[in-house]
Amino acid sequence: MHPNFDLSDCYTIQGKLALPYTYFAGSVGSIFLTTLRDRRKIMGIKCHTCGKVFVPPRQTCERCLEDIRDQWVELGDTGTLENFTVVRYADRHLPRRPPFVLGLIRLDGADTPLLHLVAGVVVDRVAEGLRVRAVFAAQPENTILGIDHFQPL
């Protein structure tokens, strides 16, 4: 710091950044979420070039860069926990009170893991390889929280 500056003049001011946003799921994303909501089915999309099944689905295979939007496949609601973390702090943007588990779940028949909540199990008992099943939300939900959480089989 330059000697001419007086640190006694330094202080902080409270501020805020608040703006409205509107996000569009798009055609593919909307089919995925409305099917989840209305039919309680988890849909994926398969790339016929590389053979990968993506959940959540996407319009383009980012590996082959091919349009795969119509190549829907229906998946079951069971899968395997591939990785997880235990959230142990509270914040207003978090979906649950701590402690809770965020897991990467690979549904049977899918090639990509889905990020979701794992509940119905003691936090310290959660382990990779755990077999889980989707529990659908009681109330209709237009987000990925149409699945309320995954719980052990």
Next chain:
Amino acid sequence: MTIYFDVAVADIFATMPRRYRPEGAQGLQTTLGYDIRGEGRWKLTLAGDRMEIESTGDLSGCAAILCADGETFAGLTLGRIDPNEAMRAGKLQLEGDGEAFAATYRIFQKYSPPIPAIQPSQELLVLKKTISVHQRFATGPVFGKFLMGLKNRKILAIKCPSCGRLQSPPREACAICRVRNSEWVEIGPKGEMRMLEYCYYASPDPLTGETRETPYGAIGILLDGCRDEEVFWHLLRPDQLDKARRGIVLGDKVIHGSRLRPVWNETRTGSIDDILFFEIDEA
């Protein structure tokens, strides 16, 4: 039937009766023919405040006939194709009194394409969210000293040791000379209005998320002791928006703006709000 520019040629003719403006026709009496290749032929009869458009194979008796393909005609109607260019390219031919067609632009309201029928489409989901993040901003020593000055009803500027220009609010460095500013001087607090943004548009104040009240005036004030572009940015008293004049510099000529003075906030905390606004300096 082909669609050009989202428009069916038949629709242009079908909407003519409701687009008719008799006041534009001014008693004009004539019959015009339209020969649109691949689409059909239409005959337009204008008689005083009445008009008639009929789809007919027979264009005999027309004072003038316009011949074009469907794309050219749709493009001309929408203003997407220039008539002179279309003539030059041989895509538009006029037989007889060609001027008569120019008059139709006055006689009919501009054609606008139909709003596409809403197809029974899928439900498209949308997520609306006001994202709000709390922040804490550090003033640093230079801005902090300036804001503390406001708290004490003083407007401070920092001076470049090289070019001598004043910056207020101040910065640590003069970005033009690339040297560290060092000397503080007090400026104003009165000055002359040099810039006025008379804002009607209600934009959100990102510091609060609240929509600003309009109209408001964001102003640049050349405070006493400053020169050229060294204006100070703040607000004008809302009820003086139409009263205060802004000064202008045009080459060597200076037209002076209204003299302004700050109105200080009773409770000052060391922030931009320590000055409520500037008002016209009169007794």
Next chain:
Amino acid sequence: MGYRKKNRHVGIVGIGTTKFSSHREEVNQPEMIHEAVRQALDDAGLAIDDIDCVLHGNMELFEMVHQPDLWHTLGSGALGRDALRLTTGGTTGGTLVGAADNLVASGMYDTVMAIGFEKLQEGHTTGGITNMADPLWARKLQSGALTDQAACKLIAEFGEERARRAAMTYRIIMDQHACKNPNSHRAFGLSWDQIDDLMKTSPPLIGDLRLIHMCSQSDGACAIIFAAEKKAKDITNWPVWIRDHITVHREETLNLCNNYYPTATTHRFAAAQLYARNGIADPLAYFDVFEMYDPSAWWGVDWLRDFFLLEGDAHLRLVEERQIAIDGRMPINPSGGVLAANPIGATAMVRVAEAAKQIRGNAGPHQIPKPVRHALASSFGGTMWTVLFMLEKELNWQGV
């Protein structure tokens, strides 16, 4: 200036632009981007594996997605490739092109794809721009990119009547161009007899800046593929060469203090430097087309003076005599310019894309009716930030 010549020439070999629109509910961000990427790859006849590096740019606060380039690999083709993200406000698209030019010219990469995008329907544009201002001072005062300083300046110099009429004349010429461009977001079909009416009835935004003068908020994306000379000639029969580009900025203008129309603009400074080092004595005579980043009709009129280094009222006369029209002496924005569509992170890049397509001769219905060999394209960012490009049809300027 520390200007160095390029190690090798850089050509534009593929161009993709989406249709611009106020709403794209049927696609999310990476899906919209992919439309431009796919078009650019197809235009160049390349596969994604032919691309060495992907550049990506927009403004975070417009969509409020942090590090959007990560999500956007679902459409950008950047997966497993070298990639950079750039953001410089309104100039983002120009900075992307400039960076691609540098990366290829330096020898770092042979083939680079740059992608600019914005989905402005998803956020609040003016609120987002206001956040660029200093939080302790100017955020309270600034209203995004809306300002009438150019109007004030023109009115002070040329009188209300002449200045207002020139701005509306400019606006209507741009609308006529926009009507020819199938990608336009806004094309009203304005006619000359509406000038007097619009000058009075269009809703005022700030001072003399009315809604009709201002650019839109659009959704859309643009992708351009660049290649080194040898590769460019292999890829396509009609590469468009980037002869030179310059970046000039003056960030203190609006950021914190001294918010006053600067006496020497970055546009004029950039133009003077660029022409001098390329031996362009008379830019009006040299260039066949100019795609200008014109956020409002007032700025459009005012900046003609700066970009062509004009004096007096020469810029006004260009407008009044309609010489800037598509068939005029100096066609400005045959695409309709920023007034026709403004997907901000893509906008400056669309200027380069449109100028390049004019040189290729395949701009579409808004192709200008005379041969185009030399094109100028500009970018503008909030705090008087300029990126200016010279594009050429032929590789014949060596030795200048």
